[in-house]
Amino acid sequence: MEMIHRYERFFLGSTLAIMGIALVAVISSFFIEDLELPSPVETVDPAELTSHPPFDRPGLFEVGENEYDAIMTAQAWAFVPSVIEVPVGAKVNFKIGATDVVHGLIVHNTNVNLTIIPGQISQATATFDEPGEFLMVCSEYCGIQHHNMAGRVIVK
Amino acid sequence: MTIAADASKPSGAHPVYDMEGMVHSAAVPMEHSRLSAFPKAQTRFVLANVLLAMFALLLGGLPGIGQALERVGINLYNNDVVTAVLDEQAAYYQGLTLHGVLLVIVYTFTFANGFVTLGTMRAYGRPMASTMLVQLAFILALLGTVLAGWAMLANEATVLFTFYPPLEAHVTFYLGAVLLVVATWVTLINIVMTHRQWSKENPGERTPLLGFMAIMTYAMWSMASVGIAAEVLLLILPWKFGWVDGIDAQLARTLFWLTGHPIVYFWLLPAYISWYAMIPKQAGGRLFSDPIARFVFILFLLLSTPVGFHHQYTEAGIPQWMKNVHGIATFAIFFPSMITAFSVISALENGGRNRGGKGLFGWIWKLPWGNPALTAQLHAMLIFTLGGASGLINASQTVNLVVHNTAFIVGHFHMTIGAVALAYIGIAYWLIPYLTGNNLWGRKFALWQSWLWFAGMLIFARGQISAGLQGVPRRTAFADSVYKDWIDGLDMPNILTAVGGSMMGLSGLLLLFVIVGTVAGMAGKNSNQEIPVTETRVGATKRIWPWLDNYRLWVTVAILLVLIAYIPFIVTYVPDGSTSTGASFPLY
Numbered sequence: 001m002e003m004i005h006r007y008e009r010f011f012l013g014s015t016l017a018i019m020g021i022a023l024v025a026v027i028s029s030f031f032i033e034d035l036e037l038p039s040p041v042e043t044v045d046p047a048e049l050t051s052h053p054p055f056d057r058p059g060l061f062e063v064g065e066n067e068y069d070a071i072m073t074a075q076a077w078a079f080v081p082s083v084i085e086v087p088v089g090a091k092v093n094f095k096i097g098a099t100d101v102v103h104g105l106i107v108h109n110t111n112v113n114l115t116i117i118p119g120q121i122s123q124a125t126a127t128f129d130e131p132g133e134f135l136m137v138c139s140e141y142c143g144i145q146h147h148n149m150a151g152r153v154i155v156k
Numbered sequence: 157m158t159i160a161a162d163a164s165k166p167s168g169a170h171p172v173y174d175m176e177g178m179v180h181s182a183a184v185p186m187e188h189s190r191l192s193a194f195p196k197a198q199t200r201f202v203l204a205n206v207l208l209a210m211f212a213l214l215l216g217g218l219p220g221i222g223q224a225l226e227r228v229g230i231n232l233y234n235n236d237v238v239t240a241v242l243d244e245q246a247a248y249y250q251g252l253t254l255h256g257v258l259l260v261i262v263y264t265f266t267f268a269n270g271f272v273t274l275g276t277m278r279a280y281g282r283p284m285a286s287t288m289l290v291q292l293a294f295i296l297a298l299l300g301t302v303l304a305g306w307a308m309l310a311n312e313a314t315v316l317f318t319f320y321p322p323l324e325a326h327v328t329f330y331l332g333a334v335l336l337v338v339a340t341w342v343t344l345i346n347i348v349m350t351h352r353q354w355s356k357e358n359p360g361e362r363t364p365l366l367g368f369m370a371i372m373t374y375a376m377w378s379m380a381s382v383g384i385a386a387e388v389l390l391l392i393l394p395w396k397f398g399w400v401d402g403i404d405a406q407l408a409r410t411l412f413w414l415t416g417h418p419i420v421y422f423w424l425l426p427a428y429i430s431w432y433a434m435i436p437k438q439a440g441g442r443l444f445s446d447p448i449a450r451f452v453f454i455l456f457l458l459l460s461t462p463v464g465f466h467h468q469y470t471e472a473g474i475p476q477w478m479k480n481v482h483g484i485a486t487f488a489i490f491f492p493s494m495i496t497a498f499s500v501i502s503a504l505e506n507g508g509r510n511r512g513g514k515g516l517f518g519w520i521w522k523l524p525w526g527n528p529a530l531t532a533q534l535h536a537m538l539i540f541t542l543g544g545a546s547g548l549i550n551a552s553q554t555v556n557l558v559v560h561n562t563a564f565i566v567g568h569f570h571m572t573i574g575a576v577a578l579a580y581i582g583i584a585y586w587l588i589p590y591l592t593g594n595n596l597w598g599r600k601f602a603l604w605q606s607w608l609w610f611a612g613m614l615i616f617a618r619g620q621i622s623a624g625l626q627g628v629p630r631r632t633a634f635a636d637s638v639y640k641d642w643i644d645g646l647d648m649p650n651i652l653t654a655v656g657g658s659m660m661g662l663s664g665l666l667l668l669f670v671i672v673g674t675v676a677g678m679a680g681k682n683s684n685q686e687i688p689v690t691e692t693r694v695g696a697t698k699r700i701w702p703w704l705d706n707y708r709l710w711v712t713v714a715i716l717l718v719l720i721a722y723i724p725f726i727v728t729y730v731p732d733g734s735t736s737t738g739a740s741f742p743l744y
Binding site for chain 2: 005
């Protein structure tokens with residue numbers, strides 16, 4: 001009897017091979033696909049957020065050719081602004097902070113998936129190539145009206 | 157030609173085989189497996205832990221049924237009976253908090269404390285070193301459950317089991333959580349003391365496998381729980397007591413998830429103890445390899461903790477490169493679970509063939525499917541396989557952005573912790589009879605319970621996974637939401653969720669009958685029951701990989717890995733201006 005049976009060796013070898021393939025896929029997604037996860041932008045005292053530019057005037061601002069900054073705040077239990085209207089093909093940079101507790105922002109059918117932590121400004125970008133309405137939902141429990149914290153991106 | 161073909165039928169005793177297949181030493185004689193071998197002052201408290209666990213499981217499961225039915229518009233939360241117990245406005249989230257805390261903290265901690273304590277006694281063939289600590293662990297857990305339970309039932313802690321600050325709960329909630337964690341530390345101390353007593357009397361002997369796994373499980377958890385301890389003691393309580401003005405929400409979350417991933421392994425490893433050391437015996441086979449089992453537990457000690465950022469991909473306060481490091485490390489934990497898959501399946505195949513199974517898959521049907529203790533754990537293994545696989549999906553950064561904080565995650569972790577819960581139930585099907593000296597009552601009910609849980613969990617999880625891919629957020633009273641009609645394609649997922657959840661509810665009812673019937677002794681007495689402990693094909697003799705038993709080395713390496721994984725964040729994180737005081741009005 002061997003210490004590690006050859007069947008076991010074969011199984012473990014196959015497992016390592018599968019892990020190797022998964023690792024290559026994940027690592028290439030960092031570089032080849034230029035994956036961007038939310039990263040540090042800036043920190044702001046949550047109590048001061050609504051008087052801290054640009055979050056003192058939340059809204060949609062054109063910053064380039066069909067490119068916009070959506071400056072937003074999240075508080076119990078609403079996004080401000082809660083409706084964003086952009087033309088087809090618009091690139092939108094969502095910049096959002098929370099004033100009270102932790103919230104989340106998922107914009108449906110995009111890769112925008114942010115956990116909005118009080119004190120941290122979160123940022124993510126999406127391009128809206130199709131006309132239609134894209135639901136924005138709060139994805140982190142924030143109190144008893146959490147399920148009514150929502151908004152829309154309207155693409156015309 | 158199969159691996160198991162060379163295995164002979166196991167005999168009644170518990171010999172350990174060395175590499176040549178020869179009986180090496182009978183580590184612990186069989187009579188040490190009987191309840192009468194251990195002091196009642198200790199085993200009564202083991203039973204108390206197991207019964208508290210089952211109570212938490214059944215009570216915590218109740219709100220789960222409400223959540224599942226809510227998906228198809230059946231609202232139990234405005235029912236008079238429910239509003240007599242829960243707050244009218246907060247009922248859904250209050251129930252969700254109870255569901256989480258009772259199931260993933262109270263149920264798992266108390267069951268592990270009881271089961272692993274008994275496993276330690278069996279491993280060393282002696283009582284625990286301190287009867288006082290056995291009792292203290294239970295009393296602390298009970299007190300913690302009462303404190304946190306009061307806060308939750310009084311709607312003073314509707315913060316879900318993750319209690320992310322600055323969402324604020326009553327101070328008793330945090331104290332309750334602390335006591336529950338301290339109960340696990342007390343258990344570790346007792347396990348280590350018992351191990352020391354034994355090794356003093358048996359110098360140079362290999363630690364029995366069960367004892368080794370008990371130590372590794374609790375060492376891993378105790379190291380990992382430092383994160384949550386620091387969060388509560390250094391950040392939350394000073395803020396609650398008004399010693400500081402606010403709390404750093406990002407730092408608190410990071411400490412939470414330092415513990416929040418390995419806590420999954422603290423749930424899982426007691427089940428793995430059963431799957432490695434007991435299931436082969438119950439299936440009529442032998443464990444493939446003792447040293448490999450030790451190696452697996454060492455890998456869990458090393459790899460469970462330095463991976464917490466994979467729960468935090470969507471948080472702005474952590475730089476991407478650090479998340480990538482943790483993400484890659486996460487894939488490494490796949491490895492010990494795959495070794496486990498091999499070991500467990502080979503032991504099962506061995507058992508099935510010993511029982512007359514033929515052909516490639518014929519052994520499966522020869523397993524003792526009539527034994528609910530085994531059947532429930534086989535079901536748990538199948539569910540967990542899917543739970544683990546979906547975990548790899550979540551760990552991939554690209555896909556995580558699609559599924560994070562959606563119902564997909566709910567589907568995933570119900571197939572991990574929901575599998576562990578079923579494994580514990582399976583263990584309870586021999587453990588409660590063993591501890592009470594009563595036969596298991598309602599064997600058929602117990603089998604139905606297992607099949608219903610198995611099918612219900614998979615159906616439920618399938619519904620949640622589909623709902624999540626359609627964009628339904630997790631932890632949300634969906635049927636009450638403004639957007640419930642704005643998301644397409646949810647009819648089938650919602651029905652699956654409700655059907656699966658109801659099946660598990662029914663399963664819980666059957667479990668209640670079986671536990672009550674067994675504890676009440678409705679099937680008669682039997683004091684000859686034993687703790688099932690397997691023989692091994694390759695035993696751990698003194699010659700084989702002695703470095704495996706070097707606890708100091710492995711704990712040191714584990715701590716180093718955690719430091720390497722977290723120091724870059726700790727030294728670069730700038731909390732300037734990010735302390736938070738929460739909302740200006742009550743949120744629940």
